[in-house]
Structure formats: C-alpha cells, structure tokens
Amino acid sequence: MENFTPVASLVGGVLIGLAGAAMLYFNAKIAGISGIFGGLLQTRKNDTLWRLLFVAGLLCGGIVIRIFYPEALDFSVDRSMPAIIAAGLLVGFGARLGNGCTSGHGVCGIGRLAPRSIVAAATFIITGSITAIVVNQLFGGAI
C-alpha cells in the first residue's frame, strides 16, 4: 500500500463530485463522460455545442495539468498496441451498451442511489479486477 494517496485522491474525488453537481445545478445535466462524448459521434440538432464545450473543458484542464502537474499525465503502462486497441473498443462499446461509465454510473448514478448504476459499477469493478489480476499474475503485468 506504499502508493496509497488518500488525501489527494479524496480531494480529487470531491472536485469530480463538485463538477458533476455544477452540471446538474446550472445546466440540469448528468456529467456522464461516455454519454457526453459518445453523443458527439451521433448527429442531432442543437445537441453538439454543449458536448464539445464540456470536452474542451476536459482538454484545457489537461493542458493546465501538463504544465503544473506533469506527473499526473505520465502514461507508462506496459501494454502492446493490440491490447490498447482491444481495451479502447471494449471501453467504448461497453460504456454505450451499459448506458454509462465510471463518471455517469460510478459518480452521478451511485450518488443518486440509482439501482442500475450500483449494479453497473459493481459489475465493471468486478470484471476490471479479474482482468487486472489476470494480466498481472498470469502475464507478468505486460500484455
């Protein structure tokens, strides 16, 4: 447990919760990132600008993080391109099929005590754990 960062993670979590709450309070919307981003891949009238702006906010946040806290964007995981492509396809397809991801189900859904979101979050934590354990224990952490 030497990598445990309880305070930073709690503070970060509170910021995520506040951002989600701001979306609801000001704009009456659920801050589900896969839904917001995925909606950009479908064409609907008058439904694109706010999605683009939310994603632009995420990306601008990324730029600020890169300047002031570059360690947070240190992507170094021992994964091959085929594994990364498979993971991306599964995350994208699964999030849409299951109506949400870690933000929509994990934060907003559980935060509303929605049964569907609690089941979804429990499911993806379980399959995520099984996958991570298989990769680490059976493949030595590289795949």
Added chain:
Amino acid sequence: MLPNLVIFLSGFVFSIGLAVSGMTQPGKVVSFLDFIDNWDPSLVMVLLGAVVTYFISQRLILKREHSVFGEKFQLPTRMDIDTPLVAGAALFGIGWGLVGFCPGPALVSGITGNPQVLTFVLSMSLGMYLFSALHLRYSNEPDGGAGPLDAIAVRSA
C-alpha cells in the same frame, strides 16, 4: 453564452479532479483493481469523495423546480436491471482493467499526444460508433430504439 461557459468550466474542474485524484495514471488504476499484490486503495477515496459530494449536492439541487439556467432536470428514469446494462458494464470493466483507462482520463491524457493514449481514444470512439451503428440497425423499435441518451428522460415534476 453563460450556460456554455459553465459547462466548459465543469469539464475543466472535472479534469483537474481526475488528475489530482490519480485517475489519469493507468498504473494506479490497475494497482487498485488488482488487489492481490501491493494494493493501492486510492480509488476508494476518489469514489468516496465524489459520491458523497454528489449525493449531498443533488439532494439539495433537486429541491429546485429547474436548474439555474431554467432547464428541467434530465435524469435517467429507468429502474430495471437488464442484460445490456450488465453486459455493457462487464465489457467496459474488461477494457478498463486491461489498460487502466476509462473515458474521462483517456480524453484528458490525450493532450500529451502519447501514441498509446491516442490509439486508446480512437479505439474507444470506434467502439462507441460501432454500438450506435449496430443499435440503429438491429433495434426492433421504429425509431431505431432508445439510444443510451434517450434513457435520460426529463424528470416529471
């Protein structure tokens, strides 16, 4: 104008939260999911902070008739646990555990231009697009079926 600015700022704060919490470090996420060796329980703290903050906020916010900018609250109304929900979450989890990225952190990390992250984001987009295409084609419902976004109905007052 102002509503759009607030949406942009929400995305911005969300992004900072993801970075501060450690969610943008896939290795940290994988160390949480694999609890056997050298477990990193940080994600429990992320979830706790986010969920408790959101829980309290939405209880207060939903006492209002509508949002600050006058919109009706758009909340999911479905209550049934169906196969697509569980199957989708299961597939999502496999992809999440395989690399350690979920959609938000992947998009934020995309600004580094790292080819692995960009490949992940492109594949994720393709996966989302494939779902929409298949859903439109094979759904029995006349309008192509309720897409994920249609599950978010306007809350009846």
